[in-house]
Amino acid sequence: NKKTMAILVTGGLGYIGSHTVVELLKNNFEVVIIDDLSNTEKFILENIEEVSGKKPIFYPFDLKRKELLKQVFDAHQIEGCIHFAAFKAVGESQVKPIEYYENNLFSSINLLQEFRERNISNFIFSSSCTVYGQADKMPIDEETELKLPESSYGKTKQMGEEILRDFAAAYKKRVTLLRYFNPIGAHPSAKLGELPIGIPNNLIPFVMQTAAGIREKLSIWGDDYPTVDGTAVRDYIYVVDLAKAHVKALQKLINSTQEKVIDIYNLGTGKGSSVLEVVHAFEKANDVKVPYEIKDRRAGDTTIAYANADKAEKELGWKSETSLKEALRTVWQWQKYLETRDN
Numbered sequence: 001n002k003k004t005m006a007i008l009v010t011g012g013l014g015y016i017g018s019h020t021v022v023e024l025l026k027n028n029f030e031v032v033i034i035d036d037l038s039n040t041e042k043f044i045l046e047n048i049e050e051v052s053g054k055k056p057i058f059y060p061f062d063l064k065r066k067e068l069l070k071q072v073f074d075a076h077q078i079e080g081c082i083h084f085a086a087f088k089a090v091g092e093s094q095v096k097p098i099e100y101y102e103n104n105l106f107s108s109i110n111l112l113q114e115f116r117e118r119n120i121s122n123f124i125f126s127s128s129c130t131v132y133g134q135a136d137k138m139p140i141d142e143e144t145e146l147k148l149p150e151s152s153y154g155k156t157k158q159m160g161e162e163i164l165r166d167f168a169a170a171y172k173k174r175v176t177l178l179r180y181f182n183p184i185g186a187h188p189s190a191k192l193g194e195l196p197i198g199i200p201n202n203l204i205p206f207v208m209q210t211a212a213g214i215r216e217k218l219s220i221w222g223d224d225y226p227t228v229d230g231t232a233v234r235d236y237i238y239v240v241d242l243a244k245a246h247v248k249a250l251q252k253l254i255n256s257t258q259e260k261v262i263d264i265y266n267l268g269t270g271k272g273s274s275v276l277e278v279v280h281a282f283e284k285a286n287d288v289k290v291p292y293e294i295k296d297r298r299a300g301d302t303t304i305a306y307a308n309a310d311k312a313e314k315e316l317g318w319k320s321e322t323s324l325k326e327a328l329r330t331v332w333q334w335q336k337y338l339e340t341r342d343n
């Protein structure tokens, strides 16, 4: 009774996860999703099916439920995993650090125990440019020295990376750490995107809701940074481009002839944009107004972070393809779609 090989995607109904599931299905991977729906909604699964014309297998549970996790590995021939599932709100992690350590670390460890016991390789981990802190020089390449992140969230990402390095080394496994810069945008179908749950902390969801009149105005956290216009600079990478990088990284791991691999890639555009540049680009791209006011700096923010993503281009054959303007257009289409759902 030979089962077909499948890729496990944890957090596969989340923002980056859902876009990645669509790209995996497009590339004919069988996909098994585990997602506890703590930061997404069930309709995202239906929309994945609509957009891709295929059905991933879906299990709704928390990865800390080891006995349920075992059943998934018993039921499917898992040949690799993309592990997105995690709490990710920087501010919240500062007031609930133990919840963040428990959720983000135990879920990773439970997965790795299954991988070890069943001798499975090919593990891709969602990491973040937060592991670089405020880097001394731009752009940031993968050799840049790591700094202990300020937030507990960031620390769970850095610890996750360390756990995976030890896992790869001790058990001779293939592991890829993907360090995302700032993912933005929605699927071109407007059926998938970042679900705004509560008051958004991130820039783009807040801009989107301000343009829609849900929020009165955007607060821009600081205009006295040593940058082009005084506002902080980030590398905004389109989520569908980001999703495609996961497929390339997975194919590289699966096709590798090496027993042990620890690959690390920055995923960004290589270009920095200031907060004001993004706000104005959003207004122009969508012909809308985004009222804003300048406020004090937000605690823990870095001044500037953008990637050198040459390694991903050289080794994965991947690069960012979508302009900031196009990405911001998809954000507005997504907002329009959410409005039709509300009515």
Ligand code: UFG
Pocket: 088, 090, 128, 129, 130, 154, 181, 182, 201, 202, 203, 204, 206, 218, 219, 220, 221, 222, 232, 233, 234, 275, 298, 301, 302, 305
């Ligand atoms: N910003 C505003 N107003 C807002 C929201 C954000 O001015 O209402 C500014 C921020 O101060 C920052 C920029 O917009 O300069 C981007 O902020 P985000 O919160 O969207 O993103 P961050 O760069 O702070 O955070 C991202 C990821 C985290 C990761 C972090 C690492 O969301 O997962 O990068 O630096 F930890």
